[in-house]
Amino acid sequence: MLRGLLTLLLFQGIGEAAVYFSGAPIPGPVVGMLLLFLALQLSRIELPVWLGEAGHFLIRWLSLMFIPACVGFFFLSSIETNQWLAVAGVILLATLTTMMATAFLMALLLKKSLKSEADNQ
């Protein structure tokens, strides 16, 4: 567990450093995630238990870590009053429409790839 946390922190640090020196508009942890993924894929060893434990512990409480950011929404003062409708509308309508369309397309594509696999056999 301790070794796992250390490994994750190490990759977070490498990610942050990579972003700092390259100036890429990507967050450091995302780069860290990609690097850790590559390391795991290329190492060809079984996932160490200590790493799995540490990772799953953090992921289990992911919602908790979002709370402070979510609270920020209630303290937004930069929206002009006449823009509230547009902002709320975009969040609700656009998000739900996008989810519906994306899920529909993916279901269609999965069905198609399943069918072509069956045809090949």
Next chain:
Amino acid sequence: MIEAVNITLLLILTFAAFSVAFWLYSSSKSRPIIHSLSHPLVTAPLIVSTVLFCTDINYQQYREANQPLFFLLGTATVALAIPLHQQFHNIRSLAKPLLVTLLFGASFAVIIALITAWLLGASMDTLISVTPKSVTTPIALGIAEKIGGQPSLTAGIVVFTGVVGAIFGPVLFHRMGIRDDRIKGFVLGICAHGVGTARAFEISGKCGAFASLGLGLTGAVTAIILPWLVISFLK
């Protein structure tokens, strides 16, 4: 001395609100709609905000005290590589449908957000600030800065988009008759970033892995296409 007490109390506030919210959430399992509406991501921030309003503590102070959680969010993001690695055999065989869905989802999200905002009378400033709304917050902030939106507005919109997607997404999938955890996860990751990914891990490990993939890829794709799209159409 008093400073340390304040910081501790504000951190405790987050944990306490989350515990109460989590208890509410797990005790409403028998009613599906109330259950998804009472998700800790909705109720816990409500509890925290109410306490902050009543005690006249400003958000900046609360945010600073909760810095450890913001940092851990980064560590947890790195940890998403683990389920991704474990599920990669499922993902590799689906490379093509996943890639098509990703490109469609990422561009559709931007276009529909622009159209809706424009129809509802958004100003140019708002219009630009809403475009990166489906991407994880740090990437969205980077993009907003680059294309000239308001970072604080973008941050709020991004977080709220995640919450809306995470709360209503599963209800939507149920209505559409979608039972495949791969679809649920990937769509949650594309449309509702980290918040959706957290929700996806509650459904199953496979669902969470597909969400992590969607989250990472959408961030990268949007960071590349959006500045170009906005510059060519809005300016």
